[in-house]
Amino acid sequence: MGIRLCIKREDLLHTFVSGNKWRKLKYNLIEAHEKGHDTLLTFGGAYSNHIYATAAAAKEAGFKSIGIIRGEEHLPLNPTLDFAGKNGMVLHYMDRSTYREKASQDVLNQLKNKFGRFYLIPEGGTNLLAIKGASEIITENVKKFDYLCTSVGTGGTLAGMIKGMRGSRNIIGFSALKGDFLTSEVQHLLQLADAHHLDNWQINSEYHFGGYAKVKQELMEFMKDFEEKHQLLLDPIYTAKMMFGLFDMIKKGHFKERTSILVIHTGGLQGRAGFNI
Ligand SMILES: *Cc1c(COP(=O)(O)O)cnc(C)c1O
Numbered sequence: 001m002g003i004r005l006c007i008k009r010e011d012l013l014h015t016f017v018s019g020n021k022w023r024k025l026k027y028n029l030i031e032a033h034e035k036g037h038d039t040l041l042t043f044g045g046a047y048s049n050h051i052y053a054t055a056a057a058a059k060e061a062g063f064k065s066i067g068i069i070r071g072e073e074h075l076p077l078n079p080t081l082d083f084a085g086k087n088g089m090v091l092h093y094m095d096r097s098t099y100r101e102k103a104s105q106d107v108l109n110q111l112k113n114k115f116g117r118f119y120l121i122p123e124g125g126t127n128l129l130a131i132k133g134a135s136e137i138i139t140e141n142v143k144k145f146d147y148l149c150t151s152v153g154t155g156g157t158l159a160g161m162i163k164g165m166r167g168s169r170n171i172i173g174f175s176a177l178k179g180d181f182l183t184s185e186v187q188h189l190l191q192l193a194d195a196h197h198l199d200n201w202q203i204n205s206e207y208h209f210g211g212y213a214k215v216k217q218e219l220m221e222f223m224k225d226f227e228e229k230h231q232l233l234l235d236p237i238y239t240a241k242m243m244f245g246l247f248d249m250i251k252k253g254h255f256k257e258r259t260s261i262l263v264i265h266t267g268g269l270q271g272r273a274g275f276n277i
Pocket of ligand 1: 020156267268
């Protein structure tokens, strides 16, 4: 079919703060430092790549870190939380109904009373500074491809890439979540980032395989096959779903002959441990 597919290895940015999480944390850590903070506080599920990355980044940059984890404590700790704890992150568990209200002033005040002053990083790390960091994925070489693909969770990485591309080429986000709400979420993020006029992007939400962190045998077989063929690891939650979706679109003739596609490998390989792979 004559389609050229290349991969930008953001997963190699850092051993522990891999991929888009490094991009999203960069300016937040600079801001925290400039505002005189010594503690970072953030939120995530028990297998969160963002929790893992924040713990490692905080340690390396000399911050204390607090991770507010959704749900109850399970011992022994899973590999993600074990790593976070060993990197000095204080783990605090929050019941699911309070967790849903975590951005409310009420819950934040409770956290301030408990932990004192902290620099707040939202769940998944997505905020305006994260978008600024993610826009740096776009270099001159990236702009040479016809299409750019990434996996989408909160949409911060996609929003940053859209901003960085400034309207050139086509950008496809592959949703790791079930539902269509991410398009309006990314539109909202673009508005925050003064980039809502850019519309050369779309989100494909057909390849979620049942929803966030859900997998199917077909996906796991594709991933294993891909990894063997290309000697390149993926993760079942994000990058494997994106790659499956992209291969399927290519097979179905979505792209013209001689199209060039650049896929962003957003990292997340620590998540493999949660699937015993
Ligand atoms: C967190 C994550 C994503 C999603 O990034 P968002 O900015 O939240 O959309 C994609 N891929 C990997 C590997 C991730 O860890």
